[in-house]
Amino acid sequence: MSIDSEAANLPANLPIEAPVPEKAEHPFRRFTSQYCHSAVAVMGLIVLVAIVLVALLAPWISPQNPYDLGQIDVMDARLAPGETDFTGEKVYMLGTDDQGRDMLSAIFYGLRISLTVGVISGLIALSIGAAIGLLAAFYGGRIDAFIMRIVDLQLSFPAILIALMLLAALGRGVDKTMIALVAVQWAYYARTVRATALVERQKEYISAATCLGLGRARIIFRHMLPNVVAPLIVVGAVQTASAISLEATLSFLGIGLPVTEPSLGLLIANGFEYMLTGKYWISVFPGLALLVTIVSINLVGDQLRDVLNPRLSR
Amino acid sequence: MRRSLKFGAALGATLLLAAGAARADDVKIGIYSEPSAMDPHYHNLGPNNSFSSNIYDALIIQDENQNLTPGLAMSWEPVSDLVWEFKLRKGVKFHDGSDFNADDVMFTSERAPNVPNSPSSFGTYLKGKTFSKVDDFTIRVTTERPYPLMPVDLSTVSIISSDVGADVKTADFNAGPAMIGTGPYKFVEWLPSDRIVLVKNEDYWGEKAAFDKVTMKPIKSNPTRVAALLSGDVDMIDSVPTADIETLKKTDGVTLASGISNRVIYLHMDRFRDNSPFITGTDGKNPLKDLRVRQAISMAINRDAIVSRVMEGIAIPAGQLLPPGFFGTSDKLKPQAYNPKRAKELLAEAGYPNGFGLTIHGPNDRYINDAKIAQAIGQMLTRVGIKTQIETMPKSVYFRSASRGGPNGEPKYSFILVGWGSGTGEASSPLKSLVHTHNKELGFGASNRGRYSNPKTDKLIEDALATVDDTKRAALLAEATEIAISDLAVIPLHYQVNTWATTKGLKYLPRTDERTSLRSLKKQ
Numbered sequence: 001m002s003i004d005s006e007a008a009n010l011p012a013n014l015p016i017e018a019p020v021p022e023k024a025e026h027p028f029r030r031f032t033s034q035y036c037h038s039a040v041a042v043m044g045l046i047v048l049v050a051i052v053l054v055a056l057l058a059p060w061i062s063p064q065n066p067y068d069l070g071q072i073d074v075m076d077a078r079l080a081p082g083e084t085d086f087t088g089e090k091v092y093m094l095g096t097d098d099q100g101r102d103m104l105s106a107i108f109y110g111l112r113i114s115l116t117v118g119v120i121s122g123l124i125a126l127s128i129g130a131a132i133g134l135l136a137a138f139y140g141g142r143i144d145a146f147i148m149r150i151v152d153l154q155l156s157f158p159a160i161l162i163a164l165m166l167l168a169a170l171g172r173g174v175d176k177t178m179i180a181l182v183a184v185q186w187a188y189y190a191r192t193v194r195a196t197a198l199v200e201r202q203k204e205y206i207s208a209a210t211c212l213g214l215g216r217a218r219i220i221f222r223h224m225l226p227n228v229v230a231p232l233i234v235v236g237a238v239q240t241a242s243a244i245s246l247e248a249t250l251s252f253l254g255i256g257l258p259v260t261e262p263s264l265g266l267l268i269a270n271g272f273e274y275m276l277t278g279k280y281w282i283s284v285f286p287g288l289a290l291l292v293t294i295v296s297i298n299l300v301g302d303q304l305r306d307v308l309n310p311r312l313s314r
Numbered sequence: 315m316r317r318s319l320k321f322g323a324a325l326g327a328t329l330l331l332a333a334g335a336a337r338a339d340d341v342k343i344g345i346y347s348e349p350s351a352m353d354p355h356y357h358n359l360g361p362n363n364s365f366s367s368n369i370y371d372a373l374i375i376q377d378e379n380q381n382l383t384p385g386l387a388m389s390w391e392p393v394s395d396l397v398w399e400f401k402l403r404k405g406v407k408f409h410d411g412s413d414f415n416a417d418d419v420m421f422t423s424e425r426a427p428n429v430p431n432s433p434s435s436f437g438t439y440l441k442g443k444t445f446s447k448v449d450d451f452t453i454r455v456t457t458e459r460p461y462p463l464m465p466v467d468l469s470t471v472s473i474i475s476s477d478v479g480a481d482v483k484t485a486d487f488n489a490g491p492a493m494i495g496t497g498p499y500k501f502v503e504w505l506p507s508d509r510i511v512l513v514k515n516e517d518y519w520g521e522k523a524a525f526d527k528v529t530m531k532p533i534k535s536n537p538t539r540v541a542a543l544l545s546g547d548v549d550m551i552d553s554v555p556t557a558d559i560e561t562l563k564k565t566d567g568v569t570l571a572s573g574i575s576n577r578v579i580y581l582h583m584d585r586f587r588d589n590s591p592f593i594t595g596t597d598g599k600n601p602l603k604d605l606r607v608r609q610a611i612s613m614a615i616n617r618d619a620i621v622s623r624v625m626e627g628i629a630i631p632a633g634q635l636l637p638p639g640f641f642g643t644s645d646k647l648k649p650q651a652y653n654p655k656r657a658k659e660l661l662a663e664a665g666y667p668n669g670f671g672l673t674i675h676g677p678n679d680r681y682i683n684d685a686k687i688a689q690a691i692g693q694m695l696t697r698v699g700i701k702t703q704i705e706t707m708p709k710s711v712y713f714r715s716a717s718r719g720g721p722n723g724e725p726k727y728s729f730i731l732v733g734w735g736s737g738t739g740e741a742s743s744p745l746k747s748l749v750h751t752h753n754k755e756l757g758f759g760a761s762n763r764g765r766y767s768n769p770k771t772d773k774l775i776e777d778a779l780a781t782v783d784d785t786k787r788a789a790l791l792a793e794a795t796e797i798a799i800s801d802l803a804v805i806p807l808h809y810q811v812n813t814w815a816t817t818k819g820l821k822y823l824p825r826t827d828e829r830t831s832l833r834s835l836k837k838q
Contacts, residue, residue: 069693069697070693073693074624075619098624099689099690254678258703258704258705259704260689260692260704272537273555273557274537274557276558277558277560277561279557
């Protein structure tokens, strides 16, 4: 998993200077044109947008609601891609799983769950992590040491282990999976933000703000926070991808989401049983969907890192 | 230098030979369900009883078809209406070298029904029986009423050594020191969820073990277990997944053995709480108490679909508690036909035209395709308006909660998927444990997790258990079954068909009691 290596690399790559906007070009346009330098990254972005659209529109574009037990029929179980149901009316484009669930719909809904869980848990972890990281950097001393030791402690455990323990204690469910994902992610954000904010704290504008007698909260959140956003975005993209794959791992192990609402990981696990019998489609298609999602997020995240890092600016 | 080389080579060759010889008689078995304990009296559960049969003997031993054969008792007969006499086998030694005698039977009869925290107690087979020692090799068992099932009941209880002491704990068995039996294999070690190791008991009184050393590896994941067999990692697996049977049939060197079991997979419903914890949308009423709702549920279930689609044809739709043909089953009962339309009407008649909400709880590592069956039932019930949620969990969590996880040690769930294998091979076993009113003291209704209670069936069951005449007893059991099924004390789904797979050189004799017992594993 890429979580550890990314987190370890990032502090070294962080911008020493906050990006100074050039006057000639609007920052957003400059950003866009830099992003578009890489054709692969643009492709990644297009695919990602398409996946997000599919996930958002899943209830309207799916042939069936795979989570409504009344709509799926075990009589249609394990049909190969392209086969019709027993009434001969519906065609299952990507086949069905062992409960007669349409794989195409299940993948659409699975993407929806995976992205929702990944993004929401990422945002919550980001908020918590950023706030804690800023506090640590601003106050320094014992508070900093205390917070960072907790972060170190947490990062020394594999993410999957913490998530497994939490889910064993909390039980199944979308909300519980998100809690587990937040719990394993916040530390990465906290460490990243702290490292950047430590640098920012030495700068004159913070001293100036302090001299002006501004409140601490205002200094932290109005002045420091905007300057640590760039690395946060990069870590956020990478972390979202790893949160999605972690959720898939947990579901594959059968402890994440409920069996009646399979996410991509659970779909893969369901099909795993049939791999020896040649019924490949139950595992392979959700696996591909998961792969494409994670690769596209990583492509976008990589390019963001390049663009937002002034030392690599072209 | 040269000498030491030569010596080294000789030593190496000897070691190689030894290793080769050891390998030939070492067998590794991939098992689906791990015992929940080594203690043979802790949990009356299939995997536990299967395993105990390797280490322990009972007074009477059931063969592959559940016929009774002499075990630690040479012979048995009723000496009067109320008293059975067992003549014990002489010259039998326990694994620790001590001699077997009547004291061990007396000790076992006291301990087995009284193991603390037992999720499913052997009291069901031992309560109401008074054991007395006549001499060192004669035991008499007295009951208050005539009791024809005495031999079969006692064939379910493993005899342990009295040397382990009265205060022996389940943990002492799990750790090894108390694992002293008289069976064909000796216990070496149990590393939970890793392996159980056994070695041959050279002094066994009966047919000697076929293998020197046996390692049982719990492999819960179906594809992993099959892959382990195909890769040669294990030499035999049980619970061959229904999905892989076709593939394995075509694989060279793999032998399949399958046979019908005495196990019915059924649904049990909360019948004792007015406000059942996992039912929603009924304003605090318990719809499962209404016969029409239970009929609707039974009719909403398409048993043929479960058998053909979930079980891939490897199961038999069930209409009662034991497959027809077993002793005490009814000729009249057929599997309930699928009729979703009538099910909806019945729900409306019962006052639930819009259905209600229900959670079905079940294990996901105990019965063949258990979690999938639960989901298929969820679909079928949802389609007639009973919005069903499905929660499946490992058996280690499930059975404890299902039996006594609620307040005051009551069953926790409202609607459960579970299975019952008739340990006695006839109909009194499920009737007594699932249908008879729960009564811990008398050992009735030990697994009656719905707390169904009907004086009529209770009386018929008790009468049957006291009827010596086989024909009359069979009729009483069949009548009790008919009443229980028409009242839907439980909703039967299907009978399991079990499949074992072995690789070259091994042969397994399929057992109706589903056990994966080393007694039935032979060299070809």
